Amino acid sequence: MPQSLKKLLALEIAHRIDAMRTCRKRALRGEDAESLHNLRVALRRLRSLTRPLQPLLTPRIRRIERRLKRLVQDTNALRDAEVHQQWLSRLAPDLPPPSPRRKDAARLSRALKSGRLKRDLNLLRERLPRQLAKTPKFALTRLLAGGCDAAQIELAHALSRSGFDDAVPQDLHNSRLLTKRVRYQAESYAVLLGDSRLALLATPCRELQDALGDLRDLEACAASLPQAEQKRAAARVRQARAECRERARLAWQDMHDRLAPTPLED
Template identity: 35%
Template structure:
């Protein structure tokens, strides 16, 4: 038990250092992966803390990370779209979005959400030690296992829903997969199931990207030339996602029988 109590703050510290590094990379404005890496760090922090949501200091920090994640989501979507347009040789459409990206980076760096997360990360280790010394973490392994089992059950039930929502499934798949990365010994998932989660997430992510781009094309006229290719790509991604979800459903059925 003590090992896990000590490991969680070490993991938080490693993520905190990455968040600081990503902030500095964003200030340079020439690092195309800085925002992506920041969002990965936020995802890892939330995955680490979400199973500990009943511990107030963990829930507070997880909410700070979630707020920054919501702020950076649209900016990352724009960044991915702009990169796609460049790759396709649509220089005019790509260049017209560059000022919006730069403005978004500056707003992110000056945002209250980023400042509040960094401040919360500074205060969190002492808060964690206080909680640990009070005895509130005696059942830490049990607490995490219970939460992860709930995440798995929630996904398994959603997969069996004939009217399942791909948006919700994508979030549930991501949540379980990232929890498995945060707590490998405590997640009761086979290597095969973890691979199926990764494949489902990839297909659903591809579908989601094209779905979002098609929505943008309805109001951004310079994206209209891309619509036929995006429609075809989204249909292909839907098919891949359905196959991946079927495999995941079958995998869950085998392990629960």
């Protein structure tokens, strides 16, 4: 394991918090269409980075973690509206766009402007490296590796409970969330831990996450179409569904095979 694990992890935490600050400013300014997406990614990457560190966190930092989780939830409605419009333009291009979600946008803006969020990010950047410095290196390494292993095991179980074709929507949703967690941990911790196997999971995780996300968003958009429009859009929906399901099926099987234990691990 790298001798400078604590220092590298502290730098990674600082990098994630700085990225979160930058994305917060861009989202408030509404600079581009990707600002909301980038904010959500920055939030999830920061939370995925700290998730394996939970046993080390003080009650105060855990409260900050919960507030960051609520901030992610505050972005959900706006993100869903953005993706819904993208699918709507493909499935039913003649329909007018839905009304802007002004209340959701105002609530998110208030949360991003709050002094509490600024203080929370400052405190995380200051206090978390201090706690890492107090932790023995072998214990920190074991904690991080154990957290990453646990996420992979949970995802492997989710993919093994049923094949893709037999999975119900809730199974697909849960598998997507678990895949996202493993992906962000792979991107954050593979290099720090010197784990080449974990590093190889980042790209297939992203492919499965994207495929399951597209399928979920397609089904939500198709279900929201007015009855008359559903008939006109039926052929486009069938084609899009077939494409999404095939991508997801292949990515699901690939990830299942990658996480399957080798004979020596049985």
